[in-house]
Amino acid sequence: MSTAAAESDIAVQVTDLHKSFGPVEVLRGIDLKVRRGEVVCIIGPSGSGKSTLLRCVNVLEEPTAGTVVVDGVELTDPDVDIDAARRKIGMVFQSFNLFSHLNVMNNLTVAQRKVLKRSREDAEKTGLANLERVGLAGRENAMPAQLSGGQQQRVAIARALSMDPDVMLFDEPTSALDPELVGDVLGVMRRLADEGMTMLVVTHEMQFAREVADKVLFMDAGVVVEEGPPEQVIGKPREERTRTFLSRVLNPTHVDQ
Numbered sequence: 001m002s003t004a005a006a007e008s009d010i011a012v013q014v015t016d017l018h019k020s021f022g023p024v025e026v027l028r029g030i031d032l033k034v035r036r037g038e039v040v041c042i043i044g045p046s047g048s049g050k051s052t053l054l055r056c057v058n059v060l061e062e063p064t065a066g067t068v069v070v071d072g073v074e075l076t077d078p079d080v081d082i083d084a085a086r087r088k089i090g091m092v093f094q095s096f097n098l099f100s101h102l103n104v105m106n107n108l109t110v111a112q113r114k115v116l117k118r119s120r121e122d123a124e125k126t127g128l129a130n131l132e133r134v135g136l137a138g139r140e141n142a143m144p145a146q147l148s149g150g151q152q153q154r155v156a157i158a159r160a161l162s163m164d165p166d167v168m169l170f171d172e173p174t175s176a177l178d179p180e181l182v183g184d185v186l187g188v189m190r191r192l193a194d195e196g197m198t199m200l201v202v203t204h205e206m207q208f209a210r211e212v213a214d215k216v217l218f219m220d221a222g223v224v225v226e227e228g229p230p231e232q233v234i235g236k237p238r239e240e241r242t243r244t245f246l247s248r249v250l251n252p253t254h255v256d257q
């Protein structure tokens, strides 16, 4: 493969990324590469910087140093049209963030119409197709409060998909859900992965990471401690810090002394 072809195969490239909040350095030199069609899961203890990394990837947080390149566009370049570049990135948060006063269809169409300037007809057509994709066809007139948390999260995924993103970022998309609703959301994410969507997922769902990820990154204290295929990082971790973390999350009854 030529260098140019190899580079165009890369959807997200993060190089030597640092982020500080005041005196506290939360990210301390992160390198990350996501190829097109790849699912990369980021795991690690609370406070290790996973969400901050994801937020730096679409520049919701401004990195202190380092570069973020998405689809060949450097988002950390001050001269780049950041709004245009960010349109290629869909983001799904822990807390769905739907507009509570808008029904499902209007939640799906508002950004399409405002940002992409789509006609109402086009926006609704795209919205319906994506509602179907997340298994919620027929619920377009429901208000968010009439839906379960899992259904609301699936609407949030449909909303992000309606902007035709090249890359989807998920920040602990199931951690605000009752346990019985987690499976539906993970099922939708699994299908997206099967469809070839490029996905960067911060998650505590080890089974999902194990079964769906092409690559897993274990982060601790602002650095990537270990990365590789899930069967290595989760199945046979090389680093003591990874083993300690995994023994805690895989044995949740463990209580720290």
Ligand SMILES: Nc1ncnc2c1ncn2[C@@H]1O[C@H](COP(=O)(O)OP(=O)(O)OP(=O)(O)O)[C@@H](O)[C@H]1O
Binding pocket: 021, 026, 044, 045, 046, 047, 048, 049, 050, 051, 052, 053
């Ligand atoms: N806006 C902010 N201002 C100051 N400190 C922040 C800010 N955002 C994050 N932090 C701090 O950065 C550290 C990393 O937070 P982050 O949310 O990225 O971790 P995380 O690994 O995603 O944790 P969790 O799994 O609990 O969500 C934490 O100590 C947090 O308090």
